[in-house]
Amino acid sequence: MIRSSGKYLASLRWIRLSVLASLVLLLVGCRGTPSEKPPIHLNPNMDNQPKVKAQSESHFFADGQSMRTPPENTVARGELREDARLYQGRDANGDFVTASPLPATPVSLERGRERFGIYCSPCHGAQGDGTGAITRYKYPIPPTSLYEPRVAAMSDGEIYTIISDGIRNMPSYKAQIPVVDRWHIVNYVRELQRQGPPDSTQMISAAQ
Ligand code: HEC
Incomplete structure (x- = not known):
């Protein structure tokens, strides 16, 4: 037993x-044996989701496209850009606005300084004098010093437009920088110009 x-x-x-x-x-x-089939999926979780991917084919819509054209005369939420001063930097006559629609408050200048450091300084230099890191890498032409009298004489709307659309050898930054941030940068560029180029500041502080 x-x-x-x-x-x-x-x-x-x-x-x-x-x-x-x-x-x-x-x-x-x-x-246990080699197989052509996909691996056994014990916990499929959300790995296979019914969804459309950009540019993919659709068997649902008659035209076979999964990406849809917005209906005519409609505007997506939050995309109504009626304020030409803010969005285009132009007034009712289509001229560049002379002054930024955003007041140059300390908060705006600080945001502008930060964004300028991210988006402009690699080319124009942290002080905007055209001595950014890119000058070491054979950029087609040296970035403009933002203290040049020609740039200093530009209206705020023109600088906003240069950031948005780019100019000659400078690329457009509208995809990277949201509208409001572009104006903060314009305010900051103005502040830099008011203070004068870094060399002259150094000279002033050396003279003191
Ligand atoms: C990839 C490099 C690069 C970046 C980043 C860049 N710029 Fe420029 N920028 C240039 C170059 C190069 C020029 C000169 C273009 C020319 O004359 O062909 C220029 C010219 C300018 C001008 C003068 C335009 C004129 O008529 O001479 C302004 C103003 C300006 N940039 C502002 C900015 C601001 C503000 C930013 C940040 C949002 C910025 N740039 C970012 C390369 C750059």
Whole structure:
């Protein structure tokens, strides 16, 4: 009796072991043989989602396109850009606005300084004098010093437009910099120009 119960326990142990082994095999998703099929997916979770990807084909819409054209005469929410001064930097006559529609508050100047450091300083230099890091890498032409009298004489709307659309060898930054940030940068450029180029500041502080 004792012997047979020992045997019984031993076979129970074997059953447990083999169940455990097959569970482990199942968990690692191994079929035991090479297969062309996708791996066994025990927990599909949200890996396969019914959705359309940009530019993909659609079997739902009659024209076979998954990307839809907005209905005519409609504007997406938050995309109504009626304020030409803010969005185009131009007044009702289509001329550049002379002054930024955003007041140059300390908060605006600080935001402008930060954004200028990110988007403009690689080319124009942290002080805007045209000595950014890019000058070491054979950029087609050296970036303009923002202290040049020609730039200083520009209206705020013109500088806003240069940031938005780029100019000659300078690329457009409208995709990277939101409208309001562009105006903060304009305010900051104005502040830089008011303070004068870094060399003259150094000269002033050296003279003092
Ligand atoms: C990739 C380099 C690069 C970046 C980044 C860049 N600029 Fe420029 N920028 C230039 C170059 C180059 C010129 C001179 C273009 C020319 O005359 O061909 C220029 C010219 C200008 C001018 C003078 C335009 C004129 O009529 O001479 C202004 C103003 C200006 N940039 C402002 C900015 C501001 C503000 C930023 C940041 C939002 C910025 N730039 C970012 C390269 C750059």
